[in-house]
Amino acid sequence: MNPSPLARRVLITGGTSGLGRALAAEFRRRGAQVAIVARHAAGLQRVMHELPRVHGIEADVANKQDIHRIALQALGALGGLDVLVNNASSLGPVPLALLADTDCEALEVALATNLLGPFRLTRTLLGALSASAREGRGALVLNVSSDAALTPYPGWGAYGASKAALHHLSRIWQAELEGSGVQILSLDPGDMDTPLHALAVPDADPAGLKPPAQAARELADAIAEAVIAAPPSEGSSPTPDLPGARA
């Protein structure tokens, strides 16, 4: 079956490996204009070579100073934005550690990457996303979640707590944005065969893990469905028959 086309402007953080790289390829295949963020120039050069016409932005979502630079370059290159995928993630301590053995700094890094970064970037790009929604393009933010956001796995404290916070932030934001036309999704792609998973569970059998390309297809399908069924933005055309409308 052909995938649903998605001719949208898409920004993906953590776009040079694992799920992010697979999402960039998947969106591009569906006709999207894609920009990706990553911390290292070498990885960006490689992906931009492999995926021509993808715009690369060298920056760290955990760094407050980088957020508006990312927004400037993405909005500049794409001429606006319809879909933001907050995918970049930090495990916290590597190897994984019990909370009592977790350095405060490792928890801070996990929170900065998995919670504060997505919050800051979403907030900065919300103007562009709501402009997209007003033009009927179905704007959407996908926050990449995890089953560790819901289940208290021992050893996954920094990651799980930060992803739980991101998941709840997504739900509250989705409720607050009702009527704006911008949707905030939080989806768990499942356990994937990615560099991040290999760092967390070095001896996992890849055969038991989902290929990132498959997860990317599933997420792109979910996004395409949500964007096409997007609720219209209210407010730009109030109903004409309300009392007071002719005041």
Place this chain on the structure above:
Amino acid sequence: MIAADQARQRPADARLLHLDANGRVHHLPRTAFVDALRPGDLVIANDAATLPASLAGTHEASGAAIEVRLAGRSSLAADQVSEFSAIVFGTGDFRTRTEDRPAPPTLHRGDRFRLGPLCASVQALLGHPRLVSLRFEGSADAIWAGLAQHGHPIQYAHLAEPLALWDVWTPIAAEPVAFEPPSAGFTLDWQSLAAMRARDIGFATLTHAAGISSTGDPRLDHCLPFDEPYRIPLATLQAIEAARARGGRIVAIGTTVVRALEHSASRREGLQAGEAIARQRLGPASRLRIVDAILSGTHEPGSSHYELLRAFTDDASLRRADEALEARGYRTHEFGDSVLIERRQGLRHADSRPDAADARAPVAQGCACALA
């Protein structure tokens, strides 16, 4: 008035002077802005994000330190970011008032500027020693990355601290095409947008490349505003038509919104969706075709912004508003207090025919500047 010297977009004590359609003056907290509107009204704001348009560097031929302020562009297209018009200053930084900044070295066509990671060359001199058109080298992505890495927002000497990009992006900022912030949009926050929805007040946006507010030279300042490209989305055009059909008013957030809508409506084909370049100056003789009220900062008599306010109301009413602003110590400049001015009753909307006088008025009437 007092200069607002803190870069806070929505200070809790911000105030709003409301000059109503009968010329009466009211004072209210600016957070109550939505209360001054009516169900059925349509609020239109400029969603342009602001470029880091100030670039420090050197003039290669002389080795002199310069500051380049990007000032204009002929299109909003995302991939056309090589060419800009720009004002060039000599040494110094934001602590020096623009008027007191030294001139740049003598500039010639073909001169190269090194601006951090960016290189640019002078394509043409535009009739003034500070005003040039320049062309950046490299791909659009490299230019955006260079601006992000090296550029700063244009600074103001009346502010205590240098501005960062987040200080000048409004909460609704989208495409980065403005050279200075469309600062009337600082008024808006997501709470006020929700309040509008709850009261059945519409909200729409257009994108207008707000230009620079000061060039440091009275002769050039006299040419402001320069030509400014804008885009009106189809959804906004439809919202305007729906609001007018139900008798709602069109409330512009800022002078750039008035300029874009009235420029579009003054053309032979009337108000249209799409991209165009605003070239007109609005003043007391202008007939407003679309906009019924404007929310704006406070402006000095004689400035181009103040002239635009004169299109909305009579001089006696504006004078009363000025006296009230002065007497009550309202704050002025980008981060200052605001005014809401309704079109004076009796100053009727123009009919839909093109206004030959307005349409003909060139951007730089009486000026020697020839902007791209």
